[in-house]
Amino acid sequence: MSNKVSSSFVVVVGLMLFALFFGAGNLIFPAGLGQAAGENMWSANFGFLVTGAGLPLLGILALGVSGKDDLQSLAGRTHPIFGVVFTIILYLSIGPLFAIPRTGTVSFEMAIKPFLGDEISFLPLLIFTIIFFALTCYISINPSKMVDIIGKWLTPIMLVFILILMVFVIFKPMGAFQAPTEDYISNAFFTGFQQGYLTMDALAAFVFGIIVINAIRDKGITNKKQLLTLCMKSAFIAAGILALIYTGLSYLGATSVEEIGYADTGAQVLVQVSSHYFGPFGGVLLGFIVLLACLTTSVGLVTACASYFHKLMPSISYKNLAIIFSVISAGFANFGLAQLISLSVPVLTAIYPLAIVLIVLTFTHSLFKGRSEVYQGSMLFTFIVSLFDGLSATPIDVSGVTNFFGEVLPLYGIGLGWIVPAIVGAVLGYIISLMRPKAPQK
Numbered sequence: 001m002s003n004k005v006s007s008s009f010v011v012v013v014g015l016m017l018f019a020l021f022f023g024a025g026n027l028i029f030p031a032g033l034g035q036a037a038g039e040n041m042w043s044a045n046f047g048f049l050v051t052g053a054g055l056p057l058l059g060i061l062a063l064g065v066s067g068k069d070d071l072q073s074l075a076g077r078t079h080p081i082f083g084v085v086f087t088i089i090l091y092l093s094i095g096p097l098f099a100i101p102r103t104g105t106v107s108f109e110m111a112i113k114p115f116l117g118d119e120i121s122f123l124p125l126l127i128f129t130i131i132f133f134a135l136t137c138y139i140s141i142n143p144s145k146m147v148d149i150i151g152k153w154l155t156p157i158m159l160v161f162i163l164i165l166m167v168f169v170i171f172k173p174m175g176a177f178q179a180p181t182e183d184y185i186s187n188a189f190f191t192g193f194q195q196g197y198l199t200m201d202a203l204a205a206f207v208f209g210i211i212v213i214n215a216i217r218d219k220g221i222t223n224k225k226q227l228l229t230l231c232m233k234s235a236f237i238a239a240g241i242l243a244l245i246y247t248g249l250s251y252l253g254a255t256s257v258e259e260i261g262y263a264d265t266g267a268q269v270l271v272q273v274s275s276h277y278f279g280p281f282g283g284v285l286l287g288f289i290v291l292l293a294c295l296t297t298s299v300g301l302v303t304a305c306a307s308y309f310h311k312l313m314p315s316i317s318y319k320n321l322a323i324i325f326s327v328i329s330a331g332f333a334n335f336g337l338a339q340l341i342s343l344s345v346p347v348l349t350a351i352y353p354l355a356i357v358l359i360v361l362t363f364t365h366s367l368f369k370g371r372s373e374v375y376q377g378s379m380l381f382t383f384i385v386s387l388f389d390g391l392s393a394t395p396i397d398v399s400g401v402t403n404f405f406g407e408v409l410p411l412y413g414i415g416l417g418w419i420v421p422a423i424v425g426a427v428l429g430y431i432i433s434l435m436r437p438k439a440p441q442k
Contacts, residue, residue: 014237028266034253051196059205111287175258350390377429
């Protein structure tokens with residue numbers, strides 16, 4: 001069945017998808033990247049766009065191409081156990097371990113901390129996160145129109161504020177680009193590429209993609225080609241807006257150093273830049289908008305995670321899971337934003353290559369007739385490299401292994417050492433599948 005769908009519907013779905021992706025993390029990381037990259041901002045920003053906007057776009061399309069109804073069944077093409085484990089890790093990452101706590105810490109950094117002075121104890125953050133996640137839990141358990149109203153009006157207001165801020169930055173910059181910091185002196189593109197992991201949007205795309213596909217199906221679209229076309233158009237709208245905002249925020253960060261110096265986080269950059277152009281009122285308005293945006297994001301993520309784990313473990317009620325995730329998130333949020341980001345780096349470094357390879361394999365599925373051995377070989381070899389990449393970002397000494405990888409693996413020095421092993425694993429998996437033919441996965 002093929003139905004006509006208006007262009008306005010495609011735009012609405014694209015904006016909805018953008019609103020799902022766009023959270024406080026999408027604000028702070030480009031601003032921080034711009035400060036650190038300085039004169040190499042443009043190349044670093046381009047790398048950031050690949051993983052921060054391009055990969056989420058491909059993740060959405062991959063779900064549409066696969067015809068699967070959820071991430072677990074898609075990842076299950078590798079193996080059913082892998083499908084469950086990978087999905088659990090992904091939901092925990094975009095949920096109570098990193099993304100949900102980040103909504104609380106970013107809210108505190110931008111809405112509360114600027115008004116408390118330079119020397120503050122742990123108590124204000126503790127009190128704030130208890131209130132923030134108690135409210136998150138209450139709304140998650142008792143759905144109301146409040147979140148819909150906030151989401152419907154808040155995103156446009158926040159975008160207008162950011163666009164106005166960018167106009168001031170472009171036509172009245174705070175200063176010139178400074179020399180890049182150590183990480184961005186060479187290979188700025190690839191450093192930005194890895195920084196894009198921190199948005200976690202490529203991971204979230206596996207969750208949000210289902211929402212988009214279902215929204216299109218609700219219009220009576222059952223033809224796969226038409227569904228993919230509408231999905232692609234909507235995803236391009238979302239990715240295009242994200243790319244525009246990321247570039248503007250990176251430029252904002254790069255021009256701010258001369259005036260405000262280097263900040264610990266992108267949240268501090270935005271607060272100080274807003275205050276510079278609009279005075280105290282600008283910082284207050286930005287903080288208030290981000291606070292409500294973070295609350296909306298937090299509720300959405302708690303709801304998504306609690307729903308998935310309730311499906312996985314029906315014996316635990318949705319309500320209890322929402323409470324558990326809210327409490328865990330409040331606890332992790334008290335590590336502080338900078339520490340929370342550093343804790344997420346090893347995990348994201350380890351699992352992001354797996355997500356990228358899964359997307360590529362999904363697009364090439366028909367070429368190797370969906371043979372599970374191809375998935376298994378490619379995923380296994382990728383994980384071996386990405387695991388040690390992740391461990392190298394922890395206090396664990398794996399220098400012996402990483403030094404070996406650096407000597408034998410192409411692209412390893414720029415954080416892409418997993419690419420060749422992924423290809424080799426896929427080829428070996430295909431050869432093995434020919435030696436023991438069996439029915440391909442669907």
